[in-house]
Amino acid sequence: MRISVVGTGYVGLVSGVCLASLGHDVICVDKKTEIVNKINNFISPIFEPKLEEMLEKVIKLKKLHATTDISWAVKNSEITIIAVGTPFKDGAIDLSYIKESAKEIGMQLAGKNEYHVVCVKSTVVPGTTDTIVRTAIEEASGKKIGGFGLAMNPEFLREGCAVDDFMMPDRIVIGAFDDQSFHVMAKVYNTVFDDPIIRTNLRTAEMIKYTSNALLANLISFSNDISNICESIGGIDAIEVFKGLIQDKRIVVKTKGEAVFPGLTQYLKPGCGFGGSCFPKDVKALVTHSTAHAYYPKILEAVLAINEQQPSKMVEKLEKLIGDVQNKKIAVLGVAFKPETDDIRESPAIKIIKILLEKGATVFACDPKAINSAAKELESEFLVLTNDYQEVLKDAEGVLLITPWESFIRIKPEEFSRLMKKPVIVDGRRVYDKLEMESHGLIYTGIGI
Ligand code: UGA
Numbered sequence: 001m002r003i004s005v006v007g008t009g010y011v012g013l014v015s016g017v018c019l020a021s022l023g024h025d026v027i028c029v030d031k032k033t034e035i036v037n038k039i040n041n042f043i044s045p046i047f048e049p050k051l052e053e054m055l056e057k058v059i060k061l062k063k064l065h066a067t068t069d070i071s072w073a074v075k076n077s078e079i080t081i082i083a084v085g086t087p088f089k090d091g092a093i094d095l096s097y098i099k100e101s102a103k104e105i106g107m108q109l110a111g112k113n114e115y116h117v118v119c120v121k122s123t124v125v126p127g128t129t130d131t132i133v134r135t136a137i138e139e140a141s142g143k144k145i146g147g148f149g150l151a152m153n154p155e156f157l158r159e160g161c162a163v164d165d166f167m168m169p170d171r172i173v174i175g176a177f178d179d180q181s182f183h184v185m186a187k188v189y190n191t192v193f194d195d196p197i198i199r200t201n202l203r204t205a206e207m208i209k210y211t212s213n214a215l216l217a218n219l220i221s222f223s224n225d226i227s228n229i230c231e232s233i234g235g236i237d238a239i240e241v242f243k244g245l246i247q248d249k250r251i252v253v254k255t256k257g258e259a260v261f262p263g264l265t266q267y268l269k270p271g272c273g274f275g276g277s278c279f280p281k282d283v284k285a286l287v288t289h290s291t292a293h294a295y296y297p298k299i300l301e302a303v304l305a306i307n308e309q310q311p312s313k314m315v316e317k318l319e320k321l322i323g324d325v326q327n328k329k330i331a332v333l334g335v336a337f338k339p340e341t342d343d344i345r346e347s348p349a350i351k352i353i354k355i356l357l358e359k360g361a362t363v364f365a366c367d368p369k370a371i372n373s374a375a376k377e378l379e380s381e382f383l384v385l386t387n388d389y390q391e392v393l394k395d396a397e398g399v400l401l402i403t404p405w406e407s408f409i410r411i412k413p414e415e416f417s418r419l420m421k422k423p424v425i426v427d428g429r430r431v432y433d434k435l436e437m438e439s440h441g442l443i444y445t446g447i448g449i
Helices: 010-021 033-040 051-060 070-075 096-110 129-141 162-167 179-190 202-233 238-245 263-267 279-292 298-322 348-358 371-377 389-393 413-419 434-439
Strands: 002-006 025-029 064-067 079-082 117-120 149-152 172-176 197-200 253-255 258-260 329-333 362-366 383-386 399-401 424-427 443-446
Touching: 002 010, 002 070, 002 096, 010 025, 010 051, 010 064, 010 162, 025 070, 033 051, 033 064, 051 064, 051 162, 070 096, 079 096, 079 179, 096 117, 096 129, 117 129, 117 179, 129 149, 129 202, 149 179, 149 202, 172 179, 172 202, 179 197, 197 202, 202 238, 202 263, 202 279, 202 298, 279 298, 298 348, 298 399, 298 424, 298 443, 329 348, 329 389, 348 362, 348 371, 362 389, 371 383, 383 389, 389 413, 413 434, 434 443
Parallel strands: 002 025, 002 079, 025 064, 079 117, 117 149, 172 197, 329 362, 329 399, 362 383, 399 424, 424 443
Antiparallel strands: 149 172, 253 258
């Protein structure tokens, strides 16, 4: 099928490249010439495993082309996917890019006779596609809905494995205005995937996306709430509590003596908090949107409040062991919001580094991928950003593990002891073995103990 994708961020570019590799003819649209040139020259503007290789392949096969010309893109496609950003601004989701794109697409549809489906892929609060998007297209095109199709097809891509998530989907949700819109959208996927397509109305599709992220964020904050209770009482390791919890036969599946833990249990673990471009923004947007509709969601509000306090707990734990951090060199392992990404948006590490700097520490932070993004966000003569963890640990009086990159998990206790001035570790993701660390003379603590 001929598909145009407006917006080349994580969602737009991954979707565009994957759809092209599935055999569709894709045109990616972005307002920024610099980004468009990069894409056409096989350079991915974002770091995402497997993406750049696939990008080069589909461009060489002439299955994907990037342009700044939305008019050309809409004219030469039968579906336009909206994948522009929906940032959180002034206490609510900012839908201005969505509205603008819908209007621009509508203007192109005015002069187009061929049936065209507009599909929203960006995460938008329930009610957006069938009100704001629909109205903007109708006004700009002069056509009534039905004369064009409308769909909402949320994405469930995790950064760091977005390509695999797209190519091996767990579900395909298509919210459709009518049968014709649905059948066009279903053709995009059902020629290649066996998974059943979940058909809903437009609002339900939007809500499925929010509910999915809200549940995962809930599990993390629930784990941190329980972990904070364990810490307050004392003598309980929250990690052991969760190990015991997930053996419940309603959670674990045991077949022939082998235990299989559902993916959801990965989120049942205490830590220094969730970040990224999705969980914080989506939960906040849902709270605001729901409150505007006269229902105040108490659990989700608590999910955010618990998450907010986790970064400062890391610094408090460090201070308990080494006292005031002022004028001390503190090492921070990890800046990205999670491993396998260069994304630092809402990363707990950024919050923690800011607290340490405010308290007068000299911070050496390390990340394999996110140093450049961090340098744009953090600036201080007391901050060194590097991808060399040994430089970070050397002579440090304490280290905080924030992002569980494999290269950090592999650091041996001997290396911490040899390099650091005072081998004090605060493990924000509970990746190290407490007893092993202590047997090498390290002072070890972490979230949940
Ligand atoms: C998340 C969802 O997992 C995707 O399904 C969804 O499509 C995406 O948001 C989106 O809305 O676009 P992502 O933000 O890439 O994907 O990351 P996750 O791997 O789910 O992790 C989210 C946050 O939770 C990270 O900060 C991670 O460190 C944190 N986390 C994860 C924990 O704090 N504890 C855990 O046990 C697991």
